[in-house]
Amino acid sequence: MGTAVGGGRAVPRYVQIADEIVQQIRAGVLKPGDMVPSESELVERYGVSGGTIRQAMVEVRASGLVETRHGKGSIVTDRPPVRLRSSDRFRASHRRGGKAAYLAESEQSGATAKVSVLYIGPMEAPEEIAERLGVEAGAQVLARRRLYFRNGTPVETATSYLPWDVVKDIPELFGENPGPGGIYARLEGDGHVFAEFVETLQARSASKAESSELALSPGAPVVHLVREAVTEEGRVVEVCDTLMAADQFVFQYRIPAAD
Amino acid sequence: MGTAVGGGRAVPRYVQIADEIVQQIRAGVLKPGDMVPSESELVERYGVSGGTIRQAMVEVRASGLVETRHGKGSIVTDRPPVRLRSSDRFRASHRRGGKAAYLAESEQSGATAKVSVLYIGPMEAPEEIAERLGVEAGAQVLARRRLYFRNGTPVETATSYLPWDVVKDIPELFGENPGPGGIYARLEGDGHVFAEFVETLQARSASKAESSELALSPGAPVVHLVREAVTEEGRVVEVCDTLMAADQFVFQYRIPAAD
C-alpha cells in the first residue's frame, strides 16, 4: 500500500504538477509540436504515483495546450488561429458572390478547409427539430449531416434539417455539393426570401461520443449552436444543429441599438 | 492489491455507471433536490472500487445535472432554468422603461438576482481594453467591476471600462447604483446615441482562479464575452468584459438577413 501522505495540502500535488507543465508550455520550454514527457517519466521526475500524474494530465489537457493520443503520448498543440464566426457571414451579397459561409471565412484566415458529408437523405424529424421547423414530430425532413475540418482536424459537425415540401423540388439539395452560395442560395433561388437567422448558443463539456467525433479530450468544452433560417413569411425553412470545438471558434455578433 | 480486471471493455465501467446515474436523473428516479447516493454506497451497490465510482461521478458532474460539495455529498440540481441572454436585451425601450438588462431578464425567468459591486473607480486600461476603447494603453479609465448572483450563487463577473472623458461629468456612473436603465441610460442622457453593440464570445475551461470566483468545479466551461458599445459617431464608449458560468446561460442572437 501507499504511504498515503493524504490530501492535507493547501494546493493538491496534482494541481502543482499540472501548473508546472502548463507554465513550461507558456514559457516556451515546451514548444508546439513537442512531446510532453511520458507519464511514467513524470512519475519518476516528480516522485509521485501514476494516479497523481494521471490527474495532473487531466488538468493540463483541460487547458487546451496539449493533445493526448492513446499509445502515443501528449503533444503540445500549435496555438490554432481560431476562426471568427461573425454575424455578417449570412450577408446575401456573399451568396450572390458564390461563396458559402464557411468558405468565405476560411479564406480570411488562410486555413485549409474541408467538408466531409456524413449523410444526406430523408429522416424522421427529432422532436426538438420538428418543433422548431413547425412540422409534426416524426415527419419526414431532409437531413444534411457534415463534418468540417480545419487544417486536417475535425472542428465542427453540422446537421441541417429542411422540411420535405421545401426541398422536394430543389434537386441540388440532395447532392453533396449544393452549388455556389450554398443551400441558402438554392432556397433563395426557389423563391424563399430570408428575413432573419436566429442563432442559439450554449457551451458545455463534450460527452464521450462527441469528444471522439471531434477528436477532443473528453470533457473539453464544446459550443452547441442551433440556427433557424426564417423567411419573410415567418416560416422556418431550415434548422441547422451544430457542435463545435470551443477552442477553434470565436463568435461575434453585431446588435443594432435601434429600437 | 486489486484483482485488476483491466481496461479491456468496449465501454469502461465508470462510463456505464455514470450513464446509469444520469439516466436515473433524467427519468425522474432522482429528482432535483435529492441526494445522490454516497460514493461508498455506490461502491457497494456496483461492486467496484472507490476510484471507479470517483471517475464515474466526474462524468456525472460534467453533465451538469449534479452538484457536489465536500463533506456533504452530491445533490441533483434544480433543472437550471438558464437565463436566456437574447440580443433584444439592449432595446432602447427597455432602458426607457427603467430596467437594466440583467434585471429585465431575471424577471422573465422568475429567479432571484443580486449584484455585488467589487470595485468602482479609476484604473489604468489594460492593453486589450485600451485598444478597443481607442485610447492609449495605460490611460485612465473608469472601471466598474461587479459580481452577479442568481438564486444565491455567483454566475457572472462583469467589468465595464469607460473612457474618462466620457464619464467625468456623469456622477451616477461613480456610484454603486447607476440609476434606472443602467449605465447605458446614463450615457444616452449625456448625449451619446448608440448605434450598435458588438459582442464577442469564446468558450473555454475555467482557470483555477476563475472557477473559485464563480464557485465552479475546476475546468468547468465558462463563456468569455466582451461587448463594445458603439455610438453613432463610431466611438466605443464602453467595453464590458464578462465571464459567465457556461451552464447558466443560453445565448440567442437574431441576425437580419437583409444585405
Next chain:
DNA sequence: TAGTGGTCTAGACCACCTC
C-alpha cells in the same frame, strides 16, 4: 516487442460538514 496511455483495485489519510 517495447513503450505509451486507459482502466481498475484495495487501502490509506485528510478535510469538510453535521450531529
Next chain:
DNA sequence: AGGTGGTCTAGACCACTAA
C-alpha cells in the same frame, strides 16, 4: 464522532501505436 468527498499510493492488466 461518524459520514462524506478529496487526494494519494503501489501495483495490475489492457489497448493502442510504432519500430
